[in-house]
Amino acid sequence: MITRPTLVINEDICRANIRGMAKKANFSRVIFRPHFKTHQSLQIADWFRDQGVDRITVSSAEMAIKFAKAGWNDITIAFPANIRETDTYNKLAEKLELNLLTDSIEATEALVSNLNTDTGIFIEIDTGYGRSGVHYANEEMIRKIVHIIDHAPKLSFKGFLTHSGNTYYATNTGQIEDIYNKTIAELRSLKDKYINTHPAIIISVGDTPSCSLIDDLSGANEIRPGNFVYYDLMQYYLGSCKLSDIxxxxxxxxxxxxxxxxxxxxxxxxxxxxxxxxxxxxxxxxxxxxxxxxxxxxxxxxxxxxxxxxxxxxxxxxxxxxxxxxxxxxxxxxxxxxxxxxxxxxxxxxxx
Missing domain, CATH: 2.40.37.20 (D-serine dehydratase-like domain)
Structure with missing residues (x-):
């Protein structure tokens, strides 16, 4: 009996949302690394496993620990690395494939000094959202960060990652498509500059509006949407989903x-x-x-x-x-x- 405010999750709709995004990722031939910060549920995480998902995104070390205990062993913490948590990062990296984010020389140097276990590093790129990340046009800063990572024995350069949160401020679906296309163009330009010396680097993008509305996401190498598992009224009014998808x-x-x-x-x-x-x-x-x-x-x-x-x-x-x-x-x-x-x-x- 429900006696107080309670989150009610419709399993059929939720599973359908997961299947749909997994199918789109497969069609686009991109890595599907869903963000688990929206649901934070071990049970719902298993529904992703049912669709073949074997790598995930989280927003904190605490969340990474939770899902690592449940057997997830390839995790990106999509938040600027917190230098005060390097001991936790080291413990996680001993047990799983761990990727962290950096967007400054200072933070990267601190990671070099404090990480003693093999760890992947994405350079977070700001493609217009204005929250965190190196501005995509700051090529000198990016070059210096890549150089530091390359000379760090425990760090490996994974590529360029962004979150186009500015899609949430769009007033129509056309604007969302424009933001996605601009983001991909900027990230591909960066990747092209480093692909010869770093052939394994990838482009990772992640906002639900873009991933929901763009039919072919093959311009990226990896997608990390999270909100789509539940959707909400914000997504409905953006045009990302129907009311029946919530x-x-x-x-x-x-x-x-x-x-x-x-x-x-x-x-x-x-x-x-x-x-x-x-x-x-x-x-x-x-x-x-x-x-x-x-x-x-x-x-x-x-x-x-x-x-x-x-x-x-x-x-x-x-x-x-x-x-x-x-x-x-x-x-x-x-x-x-x-x-x-x-x-x-x-x-x-x-x-x-």
Whole structure:
């Protein structure tokens, strides 16, 4: 019995999302190294194994340890290397194939000084997102980093890696395609400069919008999408998925009904859903569904999660729907950003 906000995962939809991306990677002849930060679930990880996945991406050393204990032995930590965790990196690299990221001379030199176990190194490239990474045009910096890696006995240069997070700010699918094409062109230009001396290097890309919308991903050598396993409203409004592809919802108990303002209060707030919102005909923090015997309904018309505080959520709805709701009912919320929601509820989830 669900008594508090709970992440509800639809296994059929989730598995279909995994199959679809694995099929696209196979068609494109690229390495499929999915990011596990979205689901962080050992059970869902096994669903990837069912599709032949044998290498993964994570966002922290802690996450790498978790999946290493479950038998995953080829892991990229897709976050700038944290020099304070080099002891942990060494222990991981003793047991598995480990890849780390660097984007500066200082960080690379620190890795050389502190890593005593064979470790792969990707140079993270900024192709327009502006978060982390060496700017793709900073050829001198890139050359120096490659030189340092080449002269380090325990490090091996794996190639160039990027996350085109700027696709999340696109306003149409054409912009996402343009960002992908620009990213691939810039990374291929870099790879061409080093391929003769480093024939095994690869290009690794990773955002869900691009990987969902581009039919042929063969311009890259490796893809690392993560959000696609669940999808969410952000991806839906970007055009990356259909509403029926969203495999998660948050079941929230009804704790208050207010006919005078056509609103419902649910037990489900920022500590469960995050404070991510969308602006589509007004601001909202999620769409509302009913649970049915065979899954869930489509989003209810004229019904949105319009406000959240720490534990409270306020749903505004129609007078007609309000009359059907009772205290203690469960309403489902389709999340704006499933990565954050799943992390908040990773210890409170069910699979149906």
């Amino acid at each position: 495999s998660v919802s948050v079941a929230c108990p009804v704790t208050g009904i207010y006919p005078d303002r056509n609103e419902i209060v649910i037990y489900g707030g920022a500590v469960h859903l995050s404070k991510e919102f969308l602006e589509q005909d007004g601001r909202f923090f999620g769409l509302v569904v009913n649970y049915t015997d065979d899954g869930r309904s489509s989003p209810l018309p004229d019904t949105r999660l319009i406000s959240i505080s720490q534990e409270h959520g306020i749903i505004r709805t129609s007078p007609e729907f309000l009359k059907t709701v009772k205290h203690g009912d469960l309403l489902g919320i389709l999340p704006v950003h499933s990565c954050l929601t799943a992390n908040l509820l990773k210890d409170q989830m069910i699979i149906v």
